[in-house]
Amino acid sequence: MKTGVLCIHGFTGGPYEVQPIADYLENNTDWKIVVPTLPGHGETLELKKFRAENWMMEAELALRKLQKEVDKVIVIGFSMGGLIAIYLAKRYKIEKLVLLSAAAKYIYPTQILQDIREIAKEAMVGKLEANELFKRYKYKWEKTPINATFEFIRLVRMIEPYYGQIIIPVCLVQGKKDGIVPYATAQFLFNQIGSEKKELIYSEMGKHHICYSEDCNDWFFKVLLFLKEDEVEIITNN
Template sequence: MADSYPVMKGAEPFFFEGNEVGVLVQHGFTGTPQSMRELGEYLAHCGFTVHGPRLKGHGTHPEEMEKTTYKDWIASAEEGYRLLKEKCSQVFVVGLSMGGTLALHLAHRYPETRGIVLINAAMSMEELEKVARQEEPRFLEGIGSDIKAPGVKELAYEKTPLKSVRELVRFMAETREKVSSITCPALILVSAEDHVVPPSNSRFIYDHLSSDDKEWVELQNSYHVATLDNDKDLIKRETEKFIRRLAGKEIGAGRDR
């Protein structure tokens, strides 16, 4: 199914060629690669090969998203992962919100994943689950731009299809069942105050992952879209440090910054 609406300006996917270490950076539900681009550019500047796909039905029009299922979003993420796998000897996955849910799915689907970085990852949202049981309205208010920093806006849909909420709820439920079988190293970044995904989601992931190597970093000055918020530089540094530690000698010195 091809998109029938044009891609919004700024919502385009990105790919930066680098070394043997691949990093997939994955945006969230109703969002676009714009929320991950600055982090992606930073990681590319570190020397890594970085890809930020656009999930099917995202970055065009809510009516486009309404036609997609969570399996379409998984397919978009898996396509991005395989692209990096062809070019790189190891792959890391970084995900914001539902992008974190996708990172967990990918770590389960591809156990060779070198590490995952989860930023306010979505596992269970009680309010959303209540909404998913409704029959109407067809479109709900948008959930984008939960950002503490003044004047910063996320490029996301201003309305959310109810059908897509149901798909997200199904996807989270399916992924929760997989968490305990995931063993790759994980860096979990969680905002102390988040008005979209409760911080308890990250605690669930931390407690249930079977990884021997788990790190927890609290973001004290950001809301949900932390990659665009006050702690974005902390996220960049922690993600780079995590990848460098695990990637070892293959990464070289990186490029000058």
């Protein structure tokens, strides 16, 4: 049976946010990996004319296309993409879900302040323009219209009633130093999701962009074990 994996990036982001885990799975399996770009997203942000429904529909179209090419589909969603993954799991036959820094709750001021302190330190020694965090967030702050932020919040609220209706196996991964999504969100989602088979993995070093955490290879491996667990059971039983 051929397996396909749909990876969905987050709000104001792009495929780069999930590319490390997509590459890891591509290098360690024979699965077909698909990483679409949601409307208005990518390296250049043009969010003003798009709504939550546009983002969900793009993911839905990518899923439908993938389903025609494979026998079973796994969906991996990062941040807002995690919520879109839940939406897809409610509407389509999906084998398993992986939710990375899923944005069921958002904005964790303590860690954001810590990140700002790091930026300020580098500014004092003339290194601000070299700080990747500063460059990335500066661009996002400048290019994210307020209506797009409201659409993101609306999407979060739309998906919330679905949590308890998800019954397929789910793996959640959350960084403990996440400055956008409080790390307690993962436990909240874990408790809310209706699945009997679910796993929660914490990254001690992980910030919001969890796929770039210093310990990402450790949890990549754990996620792969979770996704291949049924195959291992079949081999063991035989």
